[in-house]
Amino acid sequence: MHVLKFGGTSVANSTNIKLITDIFLPHPAAQKIVVVSAFSGITDQLIACGQLAEAGDERYAEVIKGIEKRHLDTTRELLPVSNQSACLSVVKQLCNELETICEGVFSLQELSSRSKDRIVSFGELLSSKIISGYLQAIGHAHTWLDSRQLIKTDSQFGNAAVVFAITNENIRQAIAQSQEALFVAPGFIASNEHNLTTTLGRGGSDYTAAIYAAALQAEALEIWTDVSGMMTADPRWVSNAKPLPAISYQEAMELSHFGAKVIYPPTIQPAMQMKIPVWIKNSFAAQDHGTVIQHETNSDNGFIRGISSISNISLISLEGSGMIGIPGFSKRLFEALANEKINVILITQGSSEHSICVGIHAADIQRASAAVNAAFEIEIAGKKVEPVAVESDLSIVALVGDQMKSHPGISGQMFSALGRNGINVRAIAQGSSEKISLQ
Structure with a gap:
């Protein structure tokens, strides 16, 4: 068949x-x-x-x-x-x-x-x-x-x-x-x-x-x-x-x-x-x-298979000292987005837990901002968390290859190439499989 x-x-x-x-x-x-x-x-x-x-x-x-x-x-x-x-x-x-x-x-x-x-x-x-x-x-x-x-x-x-x-x-x-x-x-x-x-x-x-x-x-x-x-x-x-x-x-x-x-x-x-x-x-x-x-x-076909990208991306960031060491903040953020049926494309969080940012389609940004601000209304009013920060007109670029983990320095080469061309990296996400995506 x-x-x-x-x-x-x-x-x-x-x-x-x-x-x-x-x-x-x-x-x-x-x-x-x-x-x-x-x-x-x-x-x-x-x-x-x-x-x-x-x-x-x-x-x-x-x-x-x-x-x-x-x-x-x-x-x-x-x-x-x-x-x-x-x-x-x-x-x-x-x-x-x-x-x-x-x-x-x-x-x-x-x-x-x-x-x-x-x-x-x-x-x-x-x-x-x-x-x-x-x-x-x-x-x-x-x-x-x-x-x-x-x-x-x-x-x-x-x-x-x-x-x-x-x-x-x-x-x-x-x-x-x-x-x-x-x-x-x-x-x-x-x-x-x-x-x-x-x-x-x-x-x-x-x-x-x-x-x-x-x-x-x-x-x-x-x-x-x-x-x-x-x-x-x-x-x-x-x-x-x-x-x-x-x-x-x-x-x-x-x-x-x-x-x-x-x-x-x-x-x-x-x-x-x-x-x-x-x-x-x-x-x-x-x-x-x-x-x-x-x-x-x-x-033998090469350890980098390809480069792909998505345009019209917005980055929303949630920051605040009130997030540090408090469990459940990420869960509430993603629940707020899920309730609005908003697809999250990229996620990155600092090790200090002071901030978390996600990439979404630009068309969803107004609904996403409203939903997240509403979910953290009490914390925002108490100055523990800042209102959602939005950056638009961004693109996600992904470098993909199963064998990249066996070749050190790939990330450095990619960032160097972007830097030489005056491209600023706003957020980075890399899985344990070492398939790189960045925004």
């Missing part, structure tokens, strides 16, 4: 869909599951539909018409005329459902997380149904899998957590009961215990593919995108960035967490647990080697 996932650019139009079928149909694996994203740009348009409807803006209907036209046109371009009617009917039906939901949002002028998940789910449903229709038209037997019925989650709409015990059993039964060797499934979408549609977070189609692969203990997971693997750095910023032929699970998680966009970070966890190799391949250059993410890599 191999699981192949194709991203939005890989299924952006009829030409690209034909291209990816030329990749997965001749694939030598005895059984294959093909997981697909929405057409490129469609998820953003679906989000816009919901937001316009919530705002009472009738232009949401125009956006839906544009989405419908694109999928109908793609169907007509892909399928022979004699095979079009059934697929066109499915596209029309799904778009009608989308319009009905948006009409409800428009009438109430309220877009709940539950409704938003239902709206954005149509992207993957439409793309997978069209690809399934194309395969049927060209005579390739397969089974379309409804990921909503198989992947079960909690009810945290927008970024649901998978209930793996139920999900794994559902997937195994679905595959065992089918006689086909080829399966097509929509990525990104799932459902809760009440069968309400949930989603796995932006980039969740990668995660969907990993869930299928882990449940079936697949031989390999292939993520097909528009780049030929992971790079040593972002080529938009670093002219001499090079592709990485191989990288460990831990290194890939570090790089993806700190801004590498090639793979969605949660994808790696299910594959790592089952030691399934993950290949990053280019749909438009299938002959390129790509990058394999696996349990161990050859140290």
Whole structure:
């Protein structure tokens, strides 16, 4: 069993869909599951539909018409005329459902997380149904899998957590009961215990593919995108960035967490647990080697695997003599942020316990400051703790490599390079694995 996932650019139009079928149909694996994203740009348009409807803006209907036209046109371009009617009917039906939901949002002028998940789910449903229709038209037997019925989650709409015990059993039964060797499934979408549609977070189609692969203990997971693997750095910023032929699970998680966009970070966890190799391949250059993410890599490739970064970061600092030797301050700080569902990207604390600072996305800074100041209102009033200090317009840079711990002086080289270029380091965090990140 191999699981192949194709991203939005890989299924952006009829030409690209034909291209990816030329990749997965001749694939030598005895059984294959093909997981697909929405057409490129469609998820953003679906989000816009919901937001316009919530705002009472009738232009949401125009956006839906544009989405419908694109999928109908793609169907007509892909399928022979004699095979079009059934697929066109499915596209029309799904778009009608989308319009009905948006009409409800428009009438109430309220877009709940539950409704938003239902709206954005149509992207993957439409793309997978069209690809399934194309395969049927060209005579390739397969089974379309409804990921909503198989992947079960909690009810945290927008970024649901998978209930793996139920999900794994559902997937195994679905595959065992089918006689086909080829399966097509929509990525990104799932459902809760009440069968309400949930989603796995932006980039969740990668995660969907990993869930299928882990449940079936697949031989390999292939993520097909528009780049030929992971790079040593972002080529938009670093002219001499090079592709990485191989990288460990831990290194890939570090790089993806700190801004590498090639793979969605949660994808790696299910594959790592089952030691399934993950290949990053280019749909438009299938002959390129790509990058394999696996349990161990050859140290001859270099002890520094790559440099990654995240922009638009803010640093919030909590300082005060009243923090010294008093247990529970860090817990209260992180509880205040967690209650606001604010993700902490970087943490550093002085050994004196006089201060602690965390890096968060700049978009969350106002909510974070208000939450922390409220949590320490008594201490601030008593002058034991200073009000939260905020620094913005920062970036996090991460230097990643499993073998760095065996090579002294790496941190010094990095700081020297930054110093020579007039870059001030505001905070540093380094784990025991000696993967360095700094801000």
